Amino acid sequence: MxxxxxxxxxxxxxxxxxxxxxxxxxxxxxIIVGNGLIPFYSENSIDNANETTQMATAGLGWYWSTLNDGHQYFGHTGGLP
Structure with a gap:
């Protein structure tokens, strides 16, 4: 690619x-499992590293995050298939 x-x-x-x-x-x-929106991602959260937790809240592996200036973006760490 x-x-x-x-x-x-x-x-x-x-x-x-x-x-x-x-x-x-x-x-x-x-849409994530559980009928919600893409979850917010926190670089400081141990839950993000928990595959069971992340897989239960991921829509195609996307996550939302917020920059220091308040802008939001979504991305993918490459950690989920």
Whole structure:
């Protein structure tokens, strides 16, 4: 995968699937087990390292985080398949 192809994929996710997937498909990708939204990720939380806990709260391995300036983003650590 190139940086360009990853960029296209991530823009598609951020834009609710426009041009590639339907909005409904993207919404379903963001749902976690237990019928909620993508969980917030804390670099200081031991729960993030607990595979059982993380797998029960992950939607395709995405997590939300907040930068020091208040901006939120979602990402993937690469730790989940």
């Amino acid at each position: 190139t940086a360009r192809s990853l960029s296209v994929y991530l823009r598609m996710i951020i834009n609710n699937g426009s041009f590639i997937l339907t909005t409904r498909s993207i919404a379903e990708m963001r």
